[in-house]
Ligand SMILES: NC(=O)C1=CN([C@@H]2O[C@H](COP(=O)(O)OP(=O)(O)OC[C@H]3O[C@@H](n4cnc5c(N)ncnc54)[C@H](O)[C@@H]3O)[C@@H](O)[C@H]2O)C=CC1
């Protein structure tokens with residue numbers, strides 16, 4: 001039987017780490033949040049604000065922040081990690097000796113590590129030397145600012161071990177945030193990674209000024225790409241029709257709060273990749289995941305025309321106005 005954990009730690013005080021800390025605290029847990037900058041920890045503890053990332057949001061007084069990993073991690077039953085994917089390994093190296101050996105570690109991230117092509121749960125297992133029953137991932141239509149405003153939403157917690165997923169879900173549930181569970185870690189993580197890339201594509205369409213048919217076609221074909229890729233790597237197709245797939249795809253593609261959608265819109269308006277990276281103050285994971293995703297797709301023969309076109313817009317070889325739900329009109333009509 002899963003038991004609701006009471007002592008939890010969150011690593012990363014950006015928009016998602018801070019918001020998730022509020023979700024956990026509002027669910028009754030005692031939460032310690034690691035902020036890299038002592039001045040941010042001070043602002044959270046004294047003003048109950050994180051004004052850079054969550055302007056206008058009051059944080060629960062029960063949420064405490066600290067810039068010292070040891071102080072944050074002491075006695076933690078659950079450790080949630082919300083740092084940019086490409087920095088996970090280095091952050092875990094720094095945190096590893098302070099993470100209690102029996103803690104469950106939960107990835108809140110939606111990226112693939114460049115170079116190794118590993119999912120975040122794989123990096124966690126490798127760096128901490130723990131097995132699947134101590135690892136979980138959280139995903140779903142979870143735009144941070146909406147949740148910080150307590151607008152109702154749902155998420156899914158996945159772990160190889162159902163009791164682990166249920167234990168995490170108990171902690172990550174409150175009156176405005178409901179966590180469901182599954183045991184498809186691969187499908188859940190891949191959904192979160194790939195919806196970011198489709199959201200960049202939809203942003204490009206928005207930036208160019210095309211309409212709803214183009215967006216609906218790319219969304220629908222994008223979901224087919226996401227599902228084909230996930231299945232090729234052992235994920236379950238139904239996971240991609242759920243919160244971590246379709247649900248997150250809709251939220252991220254439709255919202256101007258999305259950093260991936262925003263990055264795409266700037267590209268569609270004619271800004272270069274370099275300009276977009278310089279403009280973005282927060283993490284847009286789709287931009288860093290695209291190369292590893294295409295490499296993984298090629299390795300298993302998965303056709304990903306939408307992801308490929310996003311990569312071509314990023315490297316300046318495709319005019320954003322030429323983006324379409326297909327690559328070429330030359331080949332024979334394909335099955336849907
Ligand atoms: N913001 C959102 O709405 C959601 C974000 N996520 C995922 O959560 C992860 C974190 O995203 P956000 O919190 O939004 O990002 P963010 O850019 O708002 O914050 C990142 C945090 O990581 C910290 N950090 C630690 N080491 C770092 C380093 N070496 N370089 C840069 N920053 C470092 C930063 O100080 C900052 O507090 C991403 O994988 C994202 O896809 C998932 C669901 C929702």
Ligand SMILES: O=C(CO)COP(=O)(O)O
Pocket residue numbers: 110140141142143144196199248251252257258259260261283284285
């Ligand atoms: O993952 C998210 C919503 O579920 C956040 O999307 P962005 O990273 O594009 O802001």
